[in-house]
């Protein structure tokens with residue numbers, strides 16, 4: 330049953346059970362992504378096959394011999410070792426819990442770090458998973474808004490809130506989905522220093538880390554102590570491997586035990602096949618760099634395509650160009666963008682994300698990670714459709 334057929338917006342917005350809101354973005358995607366003709370709603374890079382990974386020099390030869398047991402519930406030592414090698418050298422494998430995607434890493438992280446009644450600051454707009462979970466557990470959420478036209482992280486406001494309100498936790502999505510902005514290194518250092526001084530914990534969803542177009546910024550975990558900083562990252566976006574469902578959380582050793590314990594209630598362990606493939610990919614430094622470079626190159630090319638294409642829409646749209654990630658916001662004025670997205674899907678088979686799913690009515694989010702040749706054609710169709718709808 331599709332929202333388009335039923336017109337039932339509560340399939341996207343209503344509560345699933347008391348206080349747990351439907352996760353609008355994921356519901357929207359789940360209901361439509363396999364039936365759309367033109368998929369422009371993805372936030373990651375064109376996915377790779379095992380064969381393509383092998384072409385990067387990654388040896389996955391023994392996969393067929395692998396006994397399909399449960400494996401290691403917090404990730405194999407080899408995979409956790411490979412994960413730590415992406416970061417500064419004093420982290421070790423006991424700082425890492427591997428999860429089924431960054432989504433489960435966020436879940437295990439937030440469920441083990443936040444409690445009912447606590448003050449939690451949330452960077453908005455964001456992927457709405459954590460705000461939904463905070464509402465469910467009855468935490469007191471303080472929203473810290475990135476605003477147009479720059480969508481920059483409001484550092485001064487964050488510092489003020491940390492000093493004055495002494496929240497239990499600050500949750501930040503950076504590089505940010507859906508704005509494509511990221512906090513520069515100097516500002517990140519200031520934020521971390523302020524949090525350290527005030528004994529406030531910072532939790533960064535860094536799933537888009539490594540996709541920065543200009544200056545690669547260090548992970549927050551490289552700039553702060555694990556007692557203050559927790560980060561989540563994974564293979565779904567920049568590396569084009571979402572089907573592996575491999576994400577992870579890096580945090581201090583006490584918290585690792587609690588985050589790991591949450592997984593006993595969810596998926597128990599990452600798939601052993603995914604653990605195996607992921608450890609082969611991540612222990613090959615050249616392949617990691619090549620995948621990050623591929624991500625930046627594809628997005629750069631697709632941004633150029635978009636720049637030419639949106640000219641045809643004139644003042645009907647305001648494009649916001651990303652500095653990281655593989656997506657961009659398009660402002661379309663004072664419009665019901667859920668209705669617009671439904672029409673794009675229903676009449677033209679084109680799937681984009683409605684801003685309403687990010688608390689941003691008046692915007693649509695367009696994925697920039699597709700194969701550039703195909704993207705050119707698909708954007709041509711999107712522009713034609715928008716010309717007649719706007």
Ligand SMILES: Cc1ncc(COP(=O)(O)O)c(C=O)c1O
Nearest residue numbers: 430431432456506536563565576
């Ligand atoms: C900010 C953010 N965090 C987490 C996720 C979940 O990613 P994964 O596929 O690694 O579970 C997404 C997916 O869109 C995301 O945008």
